[in-house]
Amino acid sequence: MSSNHLPNDHDLIEGCILGNPVMQKNLYDKYAPKMYGICLRYAANSEDAKDILQDGFVKVFINLSKFKAMGSFEGWMRRIFVNTAIELYRKKNQLYAISENQEENIPNQDISALDELEAEDIIRLISELPNGYRTVFNLFAVEGYSHKEIATMMKISEGTSKSQYARAKAWLQEKIGNRNQDKV
């Protein structure tokens, strides 16, 4: 079936609520690539990303009847996947609060060095971030949540969220710097 003949979101949702397996597969085919992109950003490795993808879709199908068509369906799904990733993170790790003033100590020299940096490269770098840094970085820099929202979602303090983000920035700068140094 070509993507042009895929049912629209409304029909997909109704079909899935009724438990129609064809509609469930169609919904998966439509959204899995985008959701897997999210999973890869939050996971430390591909195995964790697969787990988040599977658990996320199971939650989506089970809770579809609770979706109120007030906002975007993709946004609703995205939140489920982000929360699933946070749950997995909580199971596996603990955040260690660091001093907030470290944010001010980040080197900020000027150099253009990212011309050849592709999304895959950035995702690879992000996946190498330590767990706490990675989750906060994704939520703040990519998803656009505020530190206050992140603190609530992750059950940490706002200061911890800020410091984790600062550490992530410093870490990424260093890694990108090393990468460029290797190329010289």
Place this chain on the structure above:
Amino acid sequence: MEWTKKLAEYEAAPPLPSWNEIEKTLHQDGNSLYNHVVPPPTESWEAISTKLSTAENNLTPRALNWLRPFLRYAAMIAFLAIATATLVNHSFRNALIESIQGPGIKAALTDTPKILIKDSSNKIQVKQIPR
């Protein structure tokens, strides 16, 4: 020359990129991580189907959900009715009197008029009042 020395130093240890540069790359059109798409692993759908059917089997049938509060109240009312009936039941009342065995309470609870008197050893005796 001075500038060749500086260039050599720069090439040997280039400074870290600025965060603005990184952020710009993160938000570049067509390179946005937010909308980044990756084909999922082929075996994922099968795993999701299996997990989904297991999860659905473990869920209570939705049709029974509305019945739950009614069943809870029905059980509560039935319990209260049985408890009340048992407490006012005559044989239960008698059994309670017998079990207490206290002459004063027994006298107070039984229908026949009686009086309580103390004997010489200071024990309480129940004496039936002649009608």
